[in-house]
Amino acid sequence: MVTANATEKISLGTVQETLLIPLYFRAKETKKENGSINDPQAVELVDKIDYDFSKFDRGKASELGIISRTVILDNEVQKYIDEHPDCVIVNLGCGLCTRNLRLDLKQTKWYNLDFPDVIEVRKKFLKPKENCYDIAKSCFDETWPNDVNAGNKDKDVLIISEGVFMYFTEDEVKQLIQLIKKNFKKTTLYIEIMHSLLARHTNMHDTVTKTNATLGWGISQVRDMAKFDPGLKYITEWNFLDKMADLNDNLFIKISSKVNFFKNFCNKYGVFELTQ
Template sequence: MHRNLQGVPETLLIPLWARAAETREKKPIIRDEKAVEMVGKIDYDFSKFKGSWLTQTGVAVRTEILDREVRKFIQKHPEAVIVNIGCGLDTRYLRVDNGRIRWYDLDLPEPMGIRKNFFQESGRYRMIGKSVFDYSWVRDVQAEGAPILLLAEGVFMYFTEQEMKELMEHLTKLFPGSHLLFEMLPRFLVKFGGKHETVRKTEARFQWGIRSGKDMEVLNPQIRFLEEWNFFDLHRKRWKWMGWLALIPAFKNNFNDRIVHLVFL
């Protein structure tokens, strides 16, 4: 299977590789056998990511945090509707499905075309091949009053601040009362996007970051910050020398991503 992937769409292969590589570890943080299967079937030179331990650890930790928090939401709301923004080749639905939720994977037509080689739609699982900024996708989501959780993993850092303002303005109006879990890049790291060990091997660049999830309340008054989790707080030994530097608050807060939990008023 071969596709011409450049720029941001190519970055969907980085977390896929990382989850597959982590699954092969002796003591993996997460297991994703579907990712292993997909890497084996996609015609792409994944070897260029080999040895990128920092990315592998980061993706494994963010996967663990998001899986945990999504499961918590589903436990509280067993018939929730979940929209996975910029899903790429994510496999989370397979890991957290309780047999009752409705799940929507949303991404651009090109990555969605690849995704359809590996996943099949059902009554509770749908794939939407549209840009998140093409708000017609909202009509494809059948919520019918159910609690809604929006996910955005490895996505928002590629948008500009103006795009983020526009997106939040629309989402807060379209989904009042909904929750959002997203991966936050510290503002300090945006300028180093070209030096990221795996992203620099693609044509994509980071464009947006914030100091804390609390900053989202400034971005839009309809947002309330609930909680955030720094990647450095989990599996310290896997971070090697960076785990020790993370004991310094300034380093911890400026040099790793966080998962942020928000609610829309």
């Protein structure tokens, strides 16, 4: 049991360690007087985990991008829940995301899916919430859909993932799409996607370079992901740069948010429908 003033070391795999990056920046933003998000659980976790978070402090681009993506997905997932109050949500590669604790879930069943070492940390530090469940499996484990109660597959299902797909290969992305398609009649996907050029240059990333993880997959045009499967339909995309311009007074960011060339290189959420 962790006492109020104690810190505890945790053991995470190579890619899993990167979950500490968004955790730290959400905590930092929460501590600001007029922060864009309010995530007290992130603050508590950073205070309790024995880790050198300060090595991420110079990652200003990552910090702004993570706060922007958090605001976007918080808003969009809440909209989805408001429109589908009895839905099922699966958070693929959830890490230490606390979105299910921040939002009004109504009658939603929420499933956090990640490797066993990550789920162990979640259970150790995060209090459970009604109708929220942890699945300690890889997202490529073909049995995880069996742990999701989708009401005989007739409920509205939303699958979200942030900061995850860029660590896959293209073949793994296609494999995961097939796994979802096989087990759910129809799903909506909110997936964070990185440009292929950036995914090929881990050494240029301002925070991932502070870990031993390596980026993998990206795609130059989000809509082209729909070519991976005939049941995958591109709906829209939400560009992080639009929100970054709202949250920051930097003139270059504001100008870049109006120029498609620059926007195309920024991370986005791709919104898709996947049907059997």
